[in-house]
Amino acid sequence: MAIQSIRRRPAIWFLGWSGAGPNPGDDVTRWSVARRLGDAATLHAFEPPPSGQPTLVVADLQRRALVLGSTQTIEVVDHDRAHAHEFDVVRRRSGGSTVLLVPGGHVWIDVWIPASDGLWADDVAAAAVPVGEAWALSLARFGWTGLTVHSAGAEAAPWSDLVCFAGRGPGEVITAEGRKLLGLSQRRTRDWMRMQCLVHRQWNAVEALAGLSLTPDERRTAEISLSEVVAVIGELDEAALIDALLDTLR
Numbered sequence: 148m149a150i151q152s153i154r155r156r157p158a159i160w161f162l163g164w165s166g167a168g169p170n171p172g173d174d175v176t177r178w179s180v181a182r183r184l185g186d187a188a189t190l191h192a193f194e195p196p197p198s199g200q201p202t203l204v205v206a207d208l209q210r211r212a213l214v215l216g217s218t219q220t221i222e223v224v225d226h227d228r229a230h231a232h233e234f235d236v237v238r239r240r241s242g243g244s245t246v247l248l249v250p251g252g253h254v255w256i257d258v259w260i261p262a263s264d265g266l267w268a269d270d271v272a273a274a275a276v277p278v279g280e281a282w283a284l285s286l287a288r289f290g291w292t293g294l295t296v297h298s299a300g301a302e303a304a305p306w307s308d309l310v311c312f313a314g315r316g317p318g319e320v321i322t323a324e325g326r327k328l329l330g331l332s333q334r335r336t337r338d339w340m341r342m343q344c345l346v347h348r349q350w351n352a353v354e355a356l357a358g359l360s361l362t363p364d365e366r367r368t369a370e371i372s373l374s375e376v377v378a379v380i381g382e383l384d385e386a387a388l389i390d391a392l393l394d395t396l397r
Contacts, residue, residue: 176393177201187212187248188237195339196259201266203392205385206255208248210235213358216243216311222360223309229358236358241343242332243301244311247355251348254385256392258342266396267340272300275318275333278342278396282329283320285391286346289383293323305372310355312377318342326378350377 179202183190186209196202212235213224219238223245229236234247248255258278260266268274279296287294297315307314312327320329330345352373356366380388 176397178203178393178396180205180389180393182207184209186210186237187214187235190255191237191239191343193240193334193336193341195261195341199261201261201264201396202259203389203396204257204259205389206257208250208253208255211250212237212248214239214246214248216245217241218243219245224358225360232357234358239332239343241334241341242311242316243314244307244309245355245359246311246330246345247358249354253345253347254380254383254388255343255345256389258344258396260340260342262338262340271333271335272298272317274335274340275316275331275342277318278344279318279320279329279331281392281395282331282344282346284395285388286320286328286380288391289380289387291322291328294328295321295323297321304376306369309359309369310373312347312350312355313373322378324378326376328378328380347377347379348381348383350379 177200179196179198179200181196181202182205184207190206190208191214196204211233213229215223215236215238217238217240224236266277276296276298283294283296297317297319300317302315304314312330315321315327316331318331319327322328328346332343334341352370355373356369361369
């Protein structure tokens with residue numbers, strides 16, 4: 148099984164927003180909202196939004212995928228197991244380790260910021276923290292309390308070299324219990340920075356590890372260790388979350 152090209156096919160763009168809150172075309176926000184449909188390879192392609200302005204891009208995943216981090220080798224994948232679970236195997240150019248993506252199992256929103264915007268910062272960590280803070284404020288509106296935003300550099304933890312949500316990075320949101328709620332990775336050019344933001348609706352450590360190459364003992368140990376590292380949003384309404392982000396990303 149080969150890693151799919153990051154530019155497998157063009158994405159389908161749906162511009163505009165019909166959520167319950169302010170329309171991005173109104174004066175109350177400078178942000179646009181767009182939606183892209185595609186497989187994981189397509190949705191990870193670095194394609195700035197056509198509007199040219201700060202944009203929230205909601206990614207609608209069409210196929211299950213095991214996504215490798217930028218520095219991981221293909222040897223971390225058990226190809227037979229990945230094929231049996233019908234995982235596309237792709238690589239992203241951001242982040243350090245794997246993320247399992249399942250349609251309907253998460254909310255994935257890319258925060259695109261042009262270099263001309265006030266949120267732009269040359270320092271990677273400094274740029275990520277305000278985006279994480281906006282997410283924390285937004286999630287607090289839905290009853291989350293005690294959320295913190297990781298402001299230091301990447302922080303390793305058991306299995307974080309294999310599974311992204313096991314560790315912590317700049318801008319990521321952590322619950323009062325120490326679980327990661329928001330995962331955030333960043334990629335940039337001279338003209339744009341893209342904060343890839345993801346919250347899980349549900350988390351299953353067994354499934355997250357299903358396509359990875361592990362011995363039976365390693366698998367059992369990892370499943371136990373990773374069973375309580377992630378917080379989930381359940382059935383939180385996506386439209387309401389986007390409206391909250393439009394309000395807090397000022």
